[in-house]
Amino acid sequence: MRVQLADPPAFTPWYDHELATALARAGADVELATSRFRFGELPAPDGYRRTERFYPLSSRLFARSRLRLPLKGVEHVNVMRALALARPDVLHLQWLAVPQADVHLRFRAPSVFTAHDLLPRRTASRRDLWRRILARFDRIVVHSERGRDMLADLGVDARVIPHPVYPSAASRNDDGATLLALGVIRPYKGLPDAIAATRRLPDARLLVAGDAAMSLDGLRDADRVEWRLGYLPLSELDRALSEATVAVFPYRAELDQSGALLQALGAGVPAVVYDVGGLSEPVRAYGAGRVVPAGDVDALTEAVRELLGDANALAAARAGAERARAELTWDAAAHSHLDLYRELR
Numbered sequence: 001m002r003v004q005l006a007d008p009p010a011f012t013p014w015y016d017h018e019l020a021t022a023l024a025r026a027g028a029d030v031e032l033a034t035s036r037f038r039f040g041e042l043p044a045p046d047g048y049r050r051t052e053r054f055y056p057l058s059s060r061l062f063a064r065s066r067l068r069l070p071l072k073g074v075e076h077v078n079v080m081r082a083l084a085l086a087r088p089d090v091l092h093l094q095w096l097a098v099p100q101a102d103v104h105l106r107f108r109a110p111s112v113f114t115a116h117d118l119l120p121r122r123t124a125s126r127r128d129l130w131r132r133i134l135a136r137f138d139r140i141v142v143h144s145e146r147g148r149d150m151l152a153d154l155g156v157d158a159r160v161i162p163h164p165v166y167p168s169a170a171s172r173n174d175d176g177a178t179l180l181a182l183g184v185i186r187p188y189k190g191l192p193d194a195i196a197a198t199r200r201l202p203d204a205r206l207l208v209a210g211d212a213a214m215s216l217d218g219l220r221d222a223d224r225v226e227w228r229l230g231y232l233p234l235s236e237l238d239r240a241l242s243e244a245t246v247a248v249f250p251y252r253a254e255l256d257q258s259g260a261l262l263q264a265l266g267a268g269v270p271a272v273v274y275d276v277g278g279l280s281e282p283v284r285a286y287g288a289g290r291v292v293p294a295g296d297v298d299a300l301t302e303a304v305r306e307l308l309g310d311a312n313a314l315a316a317a318r319a320g321a322e323r324a325r326a327e328l329t330w331d332a333a334a335h336s337h338l339d340l341y342r343e344l345r
Helices: 013-025 066-085 127-134 147-150 192-197 234-243 259-266 279-284 295-309 311-327 330-344
Strands: 002-007 028-037 049-054 092-095 109-114 139-142 158-160 179-184 205-209 226-228 246-249 269-275 288-292
Touching: 002 013, 013 028, 013 330, 049 066, 092 330, 109 330, 139 147, 139 330, 147 158, 147 279, 179 192, 179 234, 179 259, 192 205, 192 295, 205 234, 234 259, 246 259, 246 295, 259 269, 259 279, 259 311, 269 279, 269 295, 279 288, 279 311, 288 295, 288 311, 295 311
Parallel strands: 002 028, 002 092, 028 049, 092 109, 109 139, 139 158, 179 205, 179 246, 205 226, 246 269, 269 288
Antiparallel strands: none
């Protein structure tokens, strides 16, 4: 089966790489069509082909500056044309970069779309727009039951394929009191809540590891917070995960699942998460930490306090993270995707 995975803006390059590798391992002929990733080095393709054909200029200019957006908009015309003309056995699109234009997409190939962010924040209020966009595809994939329910409210029937964990070479090297806030730092990630919880736990420290995509004014002077900023190479990511006792994800509702959460679980690190999107599902299913009400800093603090202060509770949560690592594999996800693709042939 010839499968073209398409992530034109390269929003989730590590996810793309792992899925493409697993699909190829399962016997598919896979091309990943994407653009240059602007923030770091990626692993070489393993069994699949990667072509960086999209946004040739805007992906190389301006970094995170909004100055690139007009140029990206012009280049997007060629993205739409390439997707419309593609003729693999299955075209599997991971991200839509310009929804207002992408509502006009037409495909010659059977098409699948993964709704990583169920209704992206810039256009979330335009529910009719997203209803029309999603209707363009033959199948829709989400990562959680909650995601499926949310799209069902739009009249969209989605298939749940859980987000796998990311493999990790991290080892247990924590001090028993280190919280980890992992991943690109954006407003919806709730970093102030993580800092507030740390401030209430006098024996804890917080390690913030990730690239800042927002202003950190007023946060950098917090006590007992270590900052490792920038797009971290894999070795530094594994070092941060090795030093973490518990990872915290005090997110606001915006996405279906968190790649950073799956990185933590893939390293055997338990998590405390706000009950938003699909974050709670792997944590509850595997007993891999604690789920607390969204926005409740008191509950976040008490959940972390329990795990740091009760050796048995921490051991049980770590065992849950290990179960998630053993079961939420890329090979399992690849086979689920291939089953879905076969329905379209």
